[in-house]
Amino acid sequence: MHNNIGILLWKEMTEGLRSYRILIWVMVCLFFGILSPLSAYYMPDILAMIGSTQNIALTLTEVTYRDAVDQYVKNFTQIGSIIMIFLAMGSVAGEKADGSLQFLMVRPISFHVILFAKIIALMAMVVLGIGIAALVCALYTQYLFPGFPLTLFIQSNLILLLYLLVIGVMTTSLSAMVSRPVTAGLASLGLWLVFSMLGSLGGAGWYSFTRLASEIIQVVEGFPISLKPFSSAILVILGSIEGALCVLSRWEPSH
Amino acid sequence: MSKEFVLLVTPLVVLELILKLVCLRDWMKREQVNGLSRTAWLLIFLFVNLFGPIAYLVYGRKHHGHD
Amino acid sequence: MAMIEINSITKHYRTIEALKGVSLCVQEGTIFGFLGPNGAGKTTLIRILAHLIEPTSGSFSIDGKDLKQHIGYLAQQPAFYPWMTARELLRFSGKLYGLTSLETEKRIHELLSLCGIQAAADRRVGTYSGGMIQRLGIAQAILHKPKVVLLDEPASALDPIGRKEILTLISRLHEETTVFMSSHILEDIQRVCDEVAIIADGSIVLQQDMDTLLRSHAQPLISLEFDHPSDALLCQTLLSKLSIEVAREAHNRIVIAETEYQNRYSQIMNTLNDHDLRLRSLNKQNATLEDVFMHHIKERSHA
Known part of the structure; x- marks a missing residue:
C-alpha cells in the first residue's frame, strides 16, 4: 500500500513529461521570468516611442526593480493562474471521461492515494517551474536594476508557490468532482474570479487567498505581512481536497 | 536597438523556437488532430506566440478516445 | 468448490432496476459464460464484482473473501493510458498489485508471448488496434494471477479473426484461473464456456453446465x-x-x-x-x- 504512492508518482510524472505539460509549464515560467524584468526596463522606451509617433509628451517616473517584481507577480498570478487551470483541469475528469480511471479503481488503491499522487506531482511541477523563473528573473533584474533585494525576492517566491498551489489543488479537486475537464476548468476559473473580486474589496477581502499577490510585494519591500490571506489559502486547499475525496468515493462509472 | 537589448531578448526567441519545433515535430508525425483541421493548427502554433504552441500541445494533439 | 458466490444482488438506478436479485455460484476452474441480450444487466453485475460500483443490496465473495487482489478485470471498452507502452502498463499494474520487480518481469515475459504481443511490447498503447488492445487487456487482467478473471464482452467488438484468436486465448486460461465472461454472442459462449447462466431483464433465467443444457433444453x-x-x-x-x-x-x-x-x-x-x-x-x-x-x-x- 505504501509503495503505491511511489508508482503513482512515476505515472503522474511520466504522463506530465509525455503529454508535454511539464515542458509547457517550464517554458511559461522561463518566459515570465525573463519577460517581466525586461518589459519593465524597456517600458519608458516603448512608451516614448509611442509618444513620439503620436506627438504626446510623456513624463515618466524612473523605473526600478519594483516594477520588474510587480510585472513578475502580475504575470504569474494572472496569466500563470489561467495556464495552471488549463494544465490541471483534466487531471481526474480526463481519466473519468476516457475510462482510464477504472484501471486504477479495480486495483487495490484508495482514492486518497490517487489524488495525493496527483497533487504531489503537480506541486513538484510548480516548484520546478517557479524555481527556474525566480532564478532567471533574479539574474535579469540584478543586471538591469540597482539595489535589487535578492534574498527577499527569493523568499517572496515561496508565497507565489503557495498562490499557484491553491489554484492547482482547487482545479485538481474540482476535476475530481465533475465528469468533464471543461466543466472543471470553467468552475475553477469562476471560483478564482470570485476570490479575485472578493480580494479587491477591503475588510473581508483580506481573507481572499488572491491577496497573497500583494503579500509577495510586501515581502520584497521588507514590510511585515498579514496572515489573513494565508489562512484562506490553507482553508481552500484543505476544503477542496476534502470535497474531492468525498465526491470521488461515491463516484460510479456510467455506461 | 542596442546590442544589449538583442542579447537580452535572444533567450526568449530561442524558447519560442523550441516550442514551435516541438509542435512541428509532433504535427508531422500525427495524422489526426483534435478540434480544428491540421492546417489550422499549423498556422496557430507557428504564428501565435507562446499560447499557440501551448494550445496545440494541450488540446490539439490529444489522443482520440472513446468520447 | 465454489469460487464465486453471489447472493441476491440488486442494483437500482433512479428509475431502472438493473439487477433484480441475482444469485449465482461459479465453481473453481470453470470458464463461466454469462449470457444475455444487451441491457439485461450483464455489465452491471460484472462492474459490481470488479468493485467499480456498489450493489444496492446483496453481497458476493471471491474464494470466501472480498478482495480486489483476487480479481482481474477487462472492461467492455477497455481504456488504458495511451502514452504508456504495453510493457510499462503491465509493469505499472504489477506494482499496483504489490508484485516484486522480479516476479513482474518474469510474468510480463510469459504473458507477452501467451497473448502474442511481444513484437509490439514497446510501442505506445495509443497506436494499438482493437484486437491488440483486447489481448493486452487479457494480459493485464491475469498478470497478478487472480483467482477470478472478469471479462466483459471480451470478443464482441472484434472482427471474426480477432474474435477467434481471443476466444482461443480465453480457453487456455482455465489452467490458471476461473473465468467469468459475459457476451451477447451465443456462438462465443458455446465455443469456450463450460457452464452458462442466462440473464434477462435483470434476473437469472437459468444456470447449467453447457452439455446438460444443450442436451436437456434443446432437443x-x-x-x-x-x-x-x-x-x-x-x-x-x-x-x-x-x-x-x-x-x-x-x-x-x-x-x-x-x-x-x-x-x-x-x-x-x-x-x-x-x-x-x-x-x-x-x-x-x-x-x-x-x-x-x-x-x-x-x-x-x-x-
Missing part, C-alpha cells in the same frame, strides 16, 4: 427438405393430421423433433410414400445455444 431436430414448396406444405398438413408436431422452417423445409421422428418413423415414411412426396435431403440438426436462448427469452416475453 435435436430432424429436418426434411423437399424439392417443391407445395410438397413441404402438403406433408406438414398430413403429418399434423396424424398429430405429429411439425414446424415449417423454410418454404421447402419442415422440422420434426428427433424423438417424435423415431417414435412415429413408419407413419412418417408411409405418408411420404403414399403421396409421392420427394425428399431432397434428410438431416439431423444439433441443438445450439441459440435455440435454448431464444426459447427462454421468448418464454419470458410471453409470460
